[in-house]
Amino acid sequence: MVVFAYTKFTEGAWIIVFLVPTLVFVFFRIHHHYKDLAKELSLEDFGAPPRIKRNRVLLPIGGVHRGILHALRYTRSLSDDITALYVSVDPVEEETVRRKWDRWGDGVRLQVISSPYRRLIEPLLEYIDEMSSDLQSQEMLTIVVPQFVPSNPAQNALHMNTALFLRNALLSRENIVVMEVPYHVKGKHQPEG
Secondary structure (H helix, E strand, O other), X not given: OHHHHHHOHXXXXXXXXXXXXXXXXXXXXXXXXXXXXHHHHOOOOOOOOOOXXXXXXXEEEOOOOHHHHHHHHHHHOOOOOEEEEEEEOXXXXXXXXXXXXXXHOOOOEEEEEXXXXXXXXXXXXXXXXXXXXXXXXXXXXXXXXXXXXXXXXXXXXXXXXXXXXXXXXXXXXXXXXXXXXXXXXXXXXXXXX
């Protein structure tokens, strides 16, 4: 094999000389990863996990409408400790949101953050960081993100996918759950049945 690899190295044997050991190394690393993961997930010597005693829920809103109220109704089933969060980029729109929330918010507190530079995700993440730093050992923070589902799937690209951004940004943080609550928008020609 060594003679073959040496004599045919320039004719393509170099691929085998480097490729086979590389593949073997990669497969061993993958196998090692799965063994480590199985050990981390094992219930051996685990005991009972601590109970979650309190679930704090954050509901980011971009306005007050049927999709938000649908998410709010679901959020009410998770906890009594709910904060709706609105990132304001326009004082006139902020006042409209506050008025609508007073009428439709079902008594849930509304927190408004001003964002003079028209950023949405960064102020939201900063607020989540503040909330999570106040969490006690047996508390969870759940972020419930309303998600519009248009009747025409081609229209999905027209809506900002906040849940995806949040999930990616918060995946590495402990005791934070990001969930989507879909609201199916009916077309004008479809009955609400």
